[in-house]
Amino acid sequence: MDDFSPIPDYDTHGWFLKSVVEILFKNVVFATNRDKVVLWKHPKELLEVFDFSLQQTGVTQDKLLTLIKNTIKFSVKTGHPYFINQLFSGLDPYGLVGQWITDALNASIYTYEVAPVFTLMETCVIREMCSMIGPEWKDGMFCPGGSNGNGIALNLARFQLNKNVKKTGMSQFPRLVLFTSEEAHYSILKFSSFIGIGEDNVILVQTDEVGRMNPTHLEECIQEQIDCGASPFVVVATSGTTVRGAFDPLYQISAICKKYKLWFHVDAAWGGGLIFSQRHRTKLNGIETANSIIINPHKLLAAPQQCSILFVKDENILYECHSKGAEYLFQKDKYYDQSYDPGDKYLQCGRKCDVFKFWLMWKAKGSSGFAKHVDAIMDVAEYFERQVLIRPEFQLVSKRQYINVCFWYLPRYLQKKKDVMDYSIQLHKVAAQIKAVMVKHGSIMLGYQPLKEFPNFFRFVSQNSALGVKDVDFILDHIAEIGNAIYD
Amino acid sequence: MDDFSPIPDYDTHGWFLKSVVEILFKNVVFATNRDKVVLWKHPKELLEVFDFSLQQTGVTQDKLLTLIKNTIKFSVKTGHPYFINQLFSGLDPYGLVGQWITDALNASIYTYEVAPVFTLMETCVIREMCSMIGPEWKDGMFCPGGSNGNGIALNLARFQLNKNVKKTGMSQFPRLVLFTSEEAHYSILKFSSFIGIGEDNVILVQTDEVGRMNPTHLEECIQEQIDCGASPFVVVATSGTTVRGAFDPLYQISAICKKYKLWFHVDAAWGGGLIFSQRHRTKLNGIETANSIIINPHKLLAAPQQCSILFVKDENILYECHSKGAEYLFQKDKYYDQSYDPGDKYLQCGRKCDVFKFWLMWKAKGSSGFAKHVDAIMDVAEYFERQVLIRPEFQLVSKRQYINVCFWYLPRYLQKKKDVMDYSIQLHKVAAQIKAVMVKHGSIMLGYQPLKEFPNFFRFVSQNSALGVKDVDFILDHIAEIGNAIYD
Numbered sequence: 008m009d010d011f012s013p014i015p016d017y018d019t020h021g022w023f024l025k026s027v028v029e030i031l032f033k034n035v036v037f038a039t040n041r042d043k044v045v046l047w048k049h050p051k052e053l054l055e056v057f058d059f060s061l062q063q064t065g066v067t068q069d070k071l072l073t074l075i076k077n078t079i080k081f082s083v084k085t086g087h088p089y090f091i092n093q094l095f096s097g098l099d100p101y102g103l104v105g106q107w108i109t110d111a112l113n114a115s116i117y118t119y120e121v122a123p124v125f126t127l128m129e130t131c132v133i134r135e136m137c138s139m140i141g142p143e144w145k146d147g148m149f150c151p152g153g154s155n156g157n158g159i160a161l162n163l164a165r166f167q168l169n170k171n172v173k174k175t176g177m178s179q180f181p182r183l184v185l186f187t188s189e190e191a192h193y194s195i196l197k198f199s200s201f202i203g204i205g206e207d208n209v210i211l212v213q214t215d216e217v218g219r220m221n222p223t224h225l226e227e228c229i230q231e232q233i234d235c236g237a238s239p240f241v242v243v244a245t246s247g248t249t250v251r252g253a254f255d256p257l258y259q260i261s262a263i264c265k266k267y268k269l270w271f272h273v274d275a276a277w278g279g280g281l282i283f284s285q286r287h288r289t290k291l292n293g294i295e296t297a298n299s300i301i302i303n304p305h306k307l308l309a310a311p312q313q314c315s316i317l318f319v320k321d322e323n324i325l326y327e328c329h330s331k332g333a334e335y336l337f338q339k340d341k342y343y344d345q346s347y348d349p350g351d352k353y354l355q356c357g358r359k360c361d362v363f364k365f366w367l368m369w370k371a372k373g374s375s376g377f378a379k380h381v382d383a384i385m386d387v388a389e390y391f392e393r394q395v396l397i398r399p400e401f402q403l404v405s406k407r408q409y410i411n412v413c414f415w416y417l418p419r420y421l422q423k424k425k426d427v428m429d430y431s432i433q434l435h436k437v438a439a440q441i442k443a444v445m446v447k448h449g450s451i452m453l454g455y456q457p458l459k460e461f462p463n464f465f466r467f468v469s470q471n472s473a474l475g476v477k478d479v480d481f482i483l484d485h486i487a488e489i490g491n492a493i494y495d
Numbered sequence: 496m497d498d499f500s501p502i503p504d505y506d507t508h509g510w511f512l513k514s515v516v517e518i519l520f521k522n523v524v525f526a527t528n529r530d531k532v533v534l535w536k537h538p539k540e541l542l543e544v545f546d547f548s549l550q551q552t553g554v555t556q557d558k559l560l561t562l563i564k565n566t567i568k569f570s571v572k573t574g575h576p577y578f579i580n581q582l583f584s585g586l587d588p589y590g591l592v593g594q595w596i597t598d599a600l601n602a603s604i605y606t607y608e609v610a611p612v613f614t615l616m617e618t619c620v621i622r623e624m625c626s627m628i629g630p631e632w633k634d635g636m637f638c639p640g641g642s643n644g645n646g647i648a649l650n651l652a653r654f655q656l657n658k659n660v661k662k663t664g665m666s667q668f669p670r671l672v673l674f675t676s677e678e679a680h681y682s683i684l685k686f687s688s689f690i691g692i693g694e695d696n697v698i699l700v701q702t703d704e705v706g707r708m709n710p711t712h713l714e715e716c717i718q719e720q721i722d723c724g725a726s727p728f729v730v731v732a733t734s735g736t737t738v739r740g741a742f743d744p745l746y747q748i749s750a751i752c753k754k755y756k757l758w759f760h761v762d763a764a765w766g767g768g769l770i771f772s773q774r775h776r777t778k779l780n781g782i783e784t785a786n787s788i789i790i791n792p793h794k795l796l797a798a799p800q801q802c803s804i805l806f807v808k809d810e811n812i813l814y815e816c817h818s819k820g821a822e823y824l825f826q827k828d829k830y831y832d833q834s835y836d837p838g839d840k841y842l843q844c845g846r847k848c849d850v851f852k853f854w855l856m857w858k859a860k861g862s863s864g865f866a867k868h869v870d871a872i873m874d875v876a877e878y879f880e881r882q883v884l885i886r887p888e889f890q891l892v893s894k895r896q897y898i899n900v901c902f903w904y905l906p907r908y909l910q911k912k913k914d915v916m917d918y919s920i921q922l923h924k925v926a927a928q929i930k931a932v933m934v935k936h937g938s939i940m941l942g943y944q945p946l947k948e949f950p951n952f953f954r955f956v957s958q959n960s961a962l963g964v965k966d967v968d969f970i971l972d973h974i975a976e977i978g979n980a981i982y983d
Contacts, residue, residue, distance in 0.1 A: 025520075086502065338943070354682075
């Protein structure tokens, strides 16, 4: 057969597909953990050694296998225990095959007709998680990432304020303002611009010494905006801030929202997975008082990218706010009850199935498996923090509240010497220099950033519950070793 | 090892993962084509026969394999040649393994650091496609579906009109209005609401007898809105409408946009893949005059879900309109040139890699492979239309322009009898009745819908270039057979 059709044929593709799976098993899935996290190349170098070019004519399957091996070779091993650069890591075997099955079935989740198993599965997972949040919680939707989920929540809040906005738009509206902490995720700003609110109308509330929103300041800000004639409509609290992992005081914020009749959204993209842990879910206390919550199972729970769920208390609002009733998809004369079609409550039309991988992980491990996973990670983070406190060459930025441990490596000449000229400027350079060496070694990928008045510091985060205390020792030893080599 | 950690271990997971791959090869990827498209169950039945429930404790790998087999059993076989229900179908073997590799590497595409191969690959694919559109085209971004891409384009258009909107929002703005045809995709309405424009401010321009936007009416609408004091800001043309596959007259619309200084967006999600075909790309003539274009390789080109690309002419606008400069991701003191980090031009933060599967398909087949694929599909659609015209029991809704063939099956008592009482009401019921039988047989999944004054009709669309004239004959024979059984 001519090899341009989207239909697999055993004679033409059997060997190739099997070879790819073998390569994946050997070089990615079951690769030895102590391989490098990354084989670093500068972009210009990589452009030279990797054949990105596209041509008129296709290449052979042998050549494709070489390209695939090179893709793996030069890609970051995000499943490696020392990939602690972002808010995701690990490679869950059940999640992975869940994705593979999803891909092979290549469904789009708008109607029961086209995705019978997956539409019911979404409902099941959403209901199960709703019941974990609280008895009043009724509905939810899968989103293409937490940023989008936050944006959708802002739009729901605006719709709740004045349902005409769906039809009339905002041009006749008063100036709407929203409130979130100065350590909230940048998606609140991005999506405020996108939905027509404007980033100037995002009021950043002060945070305390560990990064939690200050509710007194929140109320001052609300009052100030009302006095200026603006219309507050939503407060976005964070359960697990991106950098410091702070948990905003939900009950206090909730009371303020109630007083001023504001929608209460909780961005628990990062921290929401704690809901599975009896030991640690108290950090989420008060989350049940919100109107909407975003939780990303692809973060703490280590589901593969991407799996984000927006939960809402009001069971009608997603349909009311989003529906358009396109008749080519949501026919009113179907051979089954149309209420099983979730598509019209979404903004996306075609939508990849993100539920199956997560459901399969849940089925494989049970809720108790997620709990053990979360507890193990929290224990490692606690050990990490203790080590930072003990070792003289490290300093904690602020007290740990979650699995984020924020710390500086202090070169000897900066240790206990805050009076060094330009102390902050000097310290600011350290993390970037050490990181560059680590990446070039390919040994560890660890994130760093400045925050408020703090110069650049490292942020340790791991969602990989296979990481143990020995790994923590290695990571800290390794940073110290590189630091010593550079600064001593 | 305790089986809750996101790290694959050969002893614990080797057998399971291999078993899943075997099941996928046997039951999905290389399944015989003549299996049923769907094993239909009513939702309530499926809830009884499939164990969706989630528990405290995990289940065994054996039990998981059973659940996986059931997931496959009760899912629609979207790769089946007789899945012609939506604007996607087929199962491309290169696209599929591209997804599997993407999943195993589990990257998130915001920085070069975390996704070196995939960030450069995105740039390469975007540049290559830009050069196919026209020399002035400079940039693009991958979107979570065409609906989102259309929404982002509307926001770019608003930003171009008045860059303050990013900061101030829309509350001080005049009433902004946009124009699209009455047969455009419903995402224009959904996203107009979402971004704060409001669906009342979407002016639906009339279409002609085959579904193309009427440019004279467009100009009248623009003039009318200006006379009312509204501010037109964008026209959305469609290259390949969802139901009839119509191509709006781009040059004429472009001239009007120029005259009134409006942003010109082309929704070529469905039709854009024609760009690869020398024989058929003339349907896209004038697309190069637009300001932005959305093309979904996951539609016509049969890339797996999901792969949508928004192209823009202005090389700075995506950064200008979307950037926020979050320092924890886009550090200014990086060990490489930060311009290689694409993340800040996106609204999404974490973002799944959608480029690799498409790049791998392109590499495997070459541009000429996509061309052959497109040409083969167009030939089949032409044959389908001819058969509809020849056979007395079928009637064309309107002349075919693309691979959408819209047609009625006419029961004998309605053939050539437009004077039958309630002709339209009678005819309206036919497609739904036949479809219900086909789905219950599991033989064919074929979409239907009403449109404008037309009662329910079938829409044939296939992106599967392995579908041949024999399949067309089978599909039409099968519909006629069911129709005969019901109505004669």
